[in-house]
Amino acid sequence: xxxxxxxxxxxxxxxxxxxxxxxxxxxxxxxxxxxxxxxxxxxxxxxxxxxxxxxxxxxxxxxxxxxxxxxxxxxxxxxxxxxxxxxxxxxxxxxxxxxxxxxxxxxxxxxxxxxxxxxxxxxxxxxxxxxxxxxxxxxxxxxxxxxxxxxxxxxxxxxxxxxxxxxxxxxxxxxxxxxxxxxxxxxxxxxxxxxxxxxxxxxxxxxxxxxxxxxxxxxxxxxxxxxxxxxxxxxxxxxxxxxxxxxxxxxxxxxxxxxx
Numbered sequence: 393x394x395x396x397x398x399x400x401x402x403x404x405x406x407x408x409x410x411x412x413x414x415x416x417x418x419x420x421x422x423x424x425x426x427x428x429x430x431x432x433x434x435x436x437x438x439x440x441x442x443x444x445x446x447x448x449x450x451x452x453x454x455x456x457x458x459x460x461x462x463x464x465x466x467x468x469x470x471x472x473x474x475x476x477x478x479x480x481x482x483x484x485x486x487x488x489x490x491x492x493x494x495x496x497x498x499x500x501x502x503x504x505x506x507x508x509x510x511x512x513x514x515x516x517x518x519x520x521x522x523x524x525x526x527x528x529x530x531x532x533x534x535x536x537x538x539x540x541x542x543x544x545x546x547x548x549x550x551x552x553x554x555x556x557x558x559x560x561x562x563x564x565x566x567x568x569x570x571x572x573x574x575x576x577x578x579x580x581x582x583x584x585x586x587x588x589x590x591x592x593x594x595x596x597x598x599x600x601x602x603x604x605x606x607x608x609x610x611x612x613x614x615x616x617x618x619x620x621x622x623x624x625x626x627x628x629x630x631x632x633x634x635x636x637x638x639x640x641x642x643x644x645x646x647x648x649x650x651x652x
Contacts, residue, residue: 397618399462400425400629401609404452407435407546409579410467411649413490414628416602417465418651420610421619425626427459428646433633436542437470438511438578445513449475450482455634457483462618465609466490467579469510469601473517486612492520492577493601498527500597504572505532511578512537520577534571538562538581545580548645555587569593576600583649 403410403417407430414428429452431437437445449471456464464479465488466472472489479487492514497506506528514520515535524533540558549555574596576582582600589598613619620626630637630646637643 396460396462397620398425398622399460400427400627401463401465402427402429402456402459402461403465403467404429404431404449404456404471405466405468405579406431406437406448406471407542407580408548408646408649409542409545409581409583410465411646412579412582412600413465413467413602413605414650416606417609420606421613423622423624423626424613424620426628427456427461427631428628428650429456429631429634431633432546435546436511436539437468437474438513438537438539438542440513442474442513442517445471445474446478450478452634453479453482455631457485461485463488463609463613465605467605469514469520469577469579470517473514473519486616486618488605488609488612490579490601490605491523493575493599493604494523494533494577495527497573497575497597497599498533500573501532502572502597505534505570506573506575507566507571508533508535508575508577509538509541509581510535510575511539511542514577534566536562536566538578541584542578542580545583550583550587552587552590555584556591559584559588559591563591568596571596574598 403414463486469490476489
């Protein structure tokens with residue numbers, strides 16, 4: 393592969409959820425330049441059908457490819473399960489996807505159950521179902537769609553006074569003490585990790601796939617000789633459905649979430 397190490401890394405999501413992945417990337421790969429693409433004209437993806445999501449992701453891929461990126465990170469579990477294969481077949485740059493951290497959760501279950509929180513489409517997807525079937529030999533994994541958290545995040549609602557009552561209502565049918573691990577299977581959900589820890593019993597582990605994804609990004613960049621050799625902090629450009637974000641209030645909100 394031609395050395396294009398100074399080109400940007402694109403991080404794509406239906407909305408602001410991928411900022412939680414960008415936040416992790418900025419810690420581990422601070423010298424890279426980034427393009428963040430939020431498809432806000434079509435958020436949320438989780439309630440759409442697979443074919444509709446696939447078309448939206450491929451359209452975003454065309455735009456990002458035209459920006460001469462060196463890597464595409466599909467920072468959305470729903471988009472990954474719907475279109476990752478098509479993206480990899482279409483482009484010659486590395487395409488990194490997301491996968492709910494079910495395998496490590498089951499491996500370290502502490503003799504308790506595992507709860508996976510995600511969007512409805514992710515939980516229904518064959519790719520995800522096959523993952524659970526492969527690792528959940530003891531049938532300890534429970535699934536709960538939480539589209540409300542995506543909606544809260546897209547409205548920048550993060551206060552406990554609003555979120556905790558809504559979560560308690562959604563979680564009320566479950567025996568929270570029975571879970572040793574909660575998997576955050578949507579990139580919007582890590583913004584609520586601290587809030588969830590206030591609801592689940594002390595000692596419940598709450599995990600997501602962001603660190604694993606960024607670690608994988610780093611290894612691919614090094615393997616393909618694509619890592620930026622610079623020593624100064626990289627730049628971040630933000631886009632809404634292919635249009636540069638110029639509103640200072642929105643830019644400040646995005647940067648605050650990405651650099652928290």
